[in-house]
Amino acid sequence: MTWLAFALSAGLASAVNVWASKGLVARVRPEVAAGTVHLTGGLLCLVLVPVVGGGLGPVSGNALGLLLMMAVYVAGNLLYFAALAQAQLSEIDLLLRSSALWTFVGGLVLLGERAAYGTVLGAGLILASVALLSRAGQGGHDRFGFNRAQWLALAAALAFGAGNVIDKSLSLHFPPMGYTALNLLLTGIGVLALVRPRPAELRMPALWGVASWLVAATFAFTQLLLILAFAAGGGAGQVILAAQIRMFVLVVVGVVLLRERDRLARKLLAGVVMLAGVYWLATGGG
DSSP states (O other): OOHHHHHHHHHHHHHHHHHHHHHHTTTSOHHHHHHHHHHHHHHHHHHHHHHHOSOSOOTGGGHHHHHHHHHHHHHHHHHHHHHHHHSOHHHHHHHHTTHHHHHHHHHHHHSOOOOOTTHHHHHHHHHHHHHHTOOOSSTTOOSSOOOHHHHHHHHHHHHHHHHHHHHHHHGGGSOHHHHHHHHHHHHHHHHHHHHOOOHHHHTOGGGGSHHHHHHHHHHHHHHHHHHHHHHTTOOHHHHHHHTTHHHHHHHHIIIIISOOOTTHHHHHHHHHHHHHHHHHHHHTTO
16 A cells, blocks of 8 residues: 555544544543543554564664653643543544644654745645634634633644654654554553543443444554555655545534534635645645
């Protein structure tokens, strides 16, 4: 498979993951859900490591990089699951897609990826899309601003953008399944160590039902597909561009199935502007 096929598949798997996660955080404390599904997803990958071969890779020689990856993803997922519990499905993913800007900037500055002439326009379009989703200007409030859930999603996007850059650089030294297992296991352990869930929370049926295992499996599958896309030659910006297919899937699910019809025209416009911005960032319009 080409990097594009891997990236598109990752986008679809991620859409399923966000939809299932949205339902899960309605029944379980978001922070506990974040840690548990990452840990179980990592364990699923760990079981498969002997099957696909390659082992976990040179862990000791990359300890600092793995700790940095862990810190970034722990922060990102704590922010993301908190936002997911408060924001509409059709809106949160549009804000999270601003991670493409931070992925591109990180790839440009830290990985030496090539920048084309359209990058400034792309960055501007992404910022314009985020501005369109501002909830201020209603009921006599300020003309521009974000509510708490939106700020959480934007902060998560920054963390995930940094995580994408780390994955692109660090995963080159590991077998794909081994790195995926380490990524999810370290994230899950880090989140649970910080939130320190009560034993009663960990025994909640919702954490071990079909929805929870679906979230864990799709987290693992999405991460593996992204690593495979990088390994197949896709740049950080290119892979994230192709994975944007999830954005429109989730907007449709939110609007059609969850009836999130408020500010519909603004959401659709923001989605189109966001996709155009990511396209120009990754390709320079070429």
